[in-house]
Amino acid sequence: MEIKSYITKLLEKSNEISIKSISEYHNELSDSHFKYGLLYDFIEEIINSNEEPCALKNAISQLETSIYCLSLGLYRQAYSSLRLGFELALGSIQFSVNKLDFLEWQIGKQDVKWSKIIDEENGVLSKRFFDVFFPELTTVVEYYNSSAKNSYRKLSEFVHGNNETWKKDGLELTYNSNLAKNYFSHYKSISEILLICLSMRYLKHLERGNLDFILTELSHIEGIRLYLGGPK
Amino acid sequence: MSTFYLRTESIKPEEIKQLSVVNDQDKSLIKNLLLPDPCLLEGSRGTGKSFLLRLAEIEINDKLPKCVCVYMSFNISSLIDTSDQLQFYHWMLAKTLKSLLNSIRKKGIIINSDSVSLLSNDENESSDEINVNLKNIIKLYENSFKGKSEININSLPDIEDVKEAIEIICKENDLERIYFMFDEAAHVFRPEQQRQFFSLFKDLRSPYITCNAAIYPGVTYFGNSFEPLHDCIYLKLERDVRDSDYIDYFKEIVFKQADESLKRIIKTKLSDFITLALSAGGNPRFLLNTIRDIQTFNSTNIEQVLKNFYRIKIWSEHTDLGEKYFGHKGLIDWGRDFLENNVIPAIQRYNTTRLDSGKDESTIYFWVHKDAPETVKESLRLLTYTGIIRKVDSGIRATKAQLGDRYEVKYGCILSLDAKPLNNSKSFFTNLTITKFPEFGKNSPAYNHVLDLAKVINDEERIFKESITNILSKSIKVLHLLTTWQKNKLNEANILTISDLHNKTEADLIDKIYNVGPARARIMKTAVDAELLEYISG
Numbered sequence: 001m002e003i004k005s006y007i008t009k010l011l012e013k014s015n016e017i018s019i020k021s022i023s024e025y026h027n028e029l030s031d032s033h034f035k036y037g038l039l040y041d042f043i044e045e046i047i048n049s050n051e052e053p054c055a056l057k058n059a060i061s062q063l064e065t066s067i068y069c070l071s072l073g074l075y076r077q078a079y080s081s082l083r084l085g086f087e088l089a090l091g092s093i094q095f096s097v098n099k100l101d102f103l104e105w106q107i108g109k110q111d112v113k114w115s116k117i118i119d120e121e122n123g124v125l126s127k128r129f130f131d132v133f134f135p136e137l138t139t140v141v142e143y144y145n146s147s148a149k150n151s152y153r154k155l156s157e158f159v160h161g162n163n164e165t166w167k168k169d170g171l172e173l174t175y176n177s178n179l180a181k182n183y184f185s186h187y188k189s190i191s192e193i194l195l196i197c198l199s200m201r202y203l204k205h206l207e208r209g210n211l212d213f214i215l216t217e218l219s220h221i222e223g224i225r226l227y228l229g230g231p232k
Numbered sequence: 233m234s235t236f237y238l239r240t241e242s243i244k245p246e247e248i249k250q251l252s253v254v255n256d257q258d259k260s261l262i263k264n265l266l267l268p269d270p271c272l273l274e275g276s277r278g279t280g281k282s283f284l285l286r287l288a289e290i291e292i293n294d295k296l297p298k299c300v301c302v303y304m305s306f307n308i309s310s311l312i313d314t315s316d317q318l319q320f321y322h323w324m325l326a327k328t329l330k331s332l333l334n335s336i337r338k339k340g341i342i343i344n345s346d347s348v349s350l351l352s353n354d355e356n357e358s359s360d361e362i363n364v365n366l367k368n369i370i371k372l373y374e375n376s377f378k379g380k381s382e383i384n385i386n387s388l389p390d391i392e393d394v395k396e397a398i399e400i401i402c403k404e405n406d407l408e409r410i411y412f413m414f415d416e417a418a419h420v421f422r423p424e425q426q427r428q429f430f431s432l433f434k435d436l437r438s439p440y441i442t443c444n445a446a447i448y449p450g451v452t453y454f455g456n457s458f459e460p461l462h463d464c465i466y467l468k469l470e471r472d473v474r475d476s477d478y479i480d481y482f483k484e485i486v487f488k489q490a491d492e493s494l495k496r497i498i499k500t501k502l503s504d505f506i507t508l509a510l511s512a513g514g515n516p517r518f519l520l521n522t523i524r525d526i527q528t529f530n531s532t533n534i535e536q537v538l539k540n541f542y543r544i545k546i547w548s549e550h551t552d553l554g555e556k557y558f559g560h561k562g563l564i565d566w567g568r569d570f571l572e573n574n575v576i577p578a579i580q581r582y583n584t585t586r587l588d589s590g591k592d593e594s595t596i597y598f599w600v601h602k603d604a605p606e607t608v609k610e611s612l613r614l615l616t617y618t619g620i621i622r623k624v625d626s627g628i629r630a631t632k633a634q635l636g637d638r639y640e641v642k643y644g645c646i647l648s649l650d651a652k653p654l655n656n657s658k659s660f661f662t663n664l665t666i667t668k669f670p671e672f673g674k675n676s677p678a679y680n681h682v683l684d685l686a687k688v689i690n691d692e693e694r695i696f697k698e699s700i701t702n703i704l705s706k707s708i709k710v711l712h713l714l715t716t717w718q719k720n721k722l723n724e725a726n727i728l729t730i731s732d733l734h735n736k737t738e739a740d741l742i743d744k745i746y747n748v749g750p751a752r753a754r755i756m757k758t759a760v761d762a763e764l765l766e767y768i769s770g
Contacts, residue, residue: 030340037344061349219241
């Protein structure tokens, strides 16, 4: 088989997978892209209010890429992009309070370090961070820290190619409903954690009237609901 | 440990269904909410209106693939202090359309074209005419109330343009209908804004749109253009303690949220649970609240919680209404006095007399003549908001065949006055009869100190502003979002009250105060907004 027809066959296969994915997971795909759009809008608001978005835009572009990979059947790549987007977005929030780290990252002297981000004492998802930016949310910090760790660990298994993941994913390009289902469940947790962290860090600096969607998405978090004028 | 959700807003949408308990009445209400006709769902605080609207939303999403449900709330509307009524109307329209845009994005009917980064702008641009159209309308409305500059109202799209845009969305996407669920529609007690809301509610009538809204009894103003009996299906969310499935229904609600150990305790102390459930008088939030307050499930604790909740807490909530609904404060206080000093003692006397004479009868009901002063009726209406009383029916004949309205006092409010409520609840409930009640005639002496309606009711905007003034005149010391340093800096700049701070722009603060830049100025302004919001949303 020559290279051209080989690639064409792969594209046909991916096309087949995307038809199946859209048919079985239309709602989940829609919801995921919608959540990505909300994160995008949030970042636009951050930029409009002259706050430093650091690498947030790059980060969440990876969420969109991950959705696309998933729809093609590139599950491992979808999981990897999702993890990259997640880590970089939280890393950006951390950079936003440490300009030196951010500048070093920009010139390639610094990496985004998950262990620093998730640190229970000083990380983005720590009481210390929440106390400064949105103390009303400190009651949920422990829950989201553990949820973030859990999601990151699960996604990392695919990034690092743990043995178990090869059994699930395989080598062949083929439709796998279970992996898709699992992906959407991670996507949901991750998008919620990102919305919470962005709200914690920036919400009080933004114009309230433009953030209706936050009240809709996070109304179950009392601190946010009350801040945005929702009922007690 | 059991976690009780006292508000639907605290529950994640995906958990609503597993926590739901749906009886025949609920099914019928949901069925009505799914009809093409607009519905108003009336219920006191905590009766489950939001929960029911959420269930209707789930039903639409699950079973009506050609329909879209837009769930939204207007509870921050009080912050919009527009110079004319039309601006508020436009503000609501912008919010409504924004929520619609999000709902159709969530369904994948259109995508957020701004966010598409994997396609170049050229490829993306032409694809979403609806998106662009709807977004333009929203932008125009937003500019009309955001900017202080004069906007020519005639240049704004009118309601027909909006309906047409919605119709196009439906036709192009093979959709049959858009349902709008307005929760907390009349949450804010600004009568003028409520009237504007119902005007919008009526204007949004179209073969492609159904509007449903949750409202409170007693504090809702419909305005002249909206007639609830003609313009919608008027639904009431009430649960009667005498319903045959009452106990099972409430037990299931609690069991859905209780942990195993609490379930076991409730099973062994079922009669105490029944007393708690009856005391709540059909209000799930009251029941969950009281159960949550019971540290250890023994008789002493239960009685203490019952007494504390139904003798004190529920009444203070009613009095608090006066702080928010400033124009009606006089009536709110009068209503409480009327209940506490006349109605409840009359019911107690009635029950004691029956008990002493060996009659197996008890009551939690009372009757008020249809021609009683309007002030009395208005005060009673206000008492239905907190659910201390409920209007059971109208046109009931009492002594000398006189006609009047029959009300029910919350079971817990009567029972908790008993020294041993748990011991006596069973016989009290068994003997409960709706046909026996103390009466308050046309000129009952209980109305002696009745207030002049014209003097105490004033639903004009001025009154709302007066109530806001109370808050505005407070010292900035009360702003808990500000640090002591920030407060001192403000004081040095002669910014002493919430009003002073509220009237300053961020630029003013930056100019006036050394060491305050954009970030601190925003924090200071945010603190004022938060305080005002907290006051308004209650």
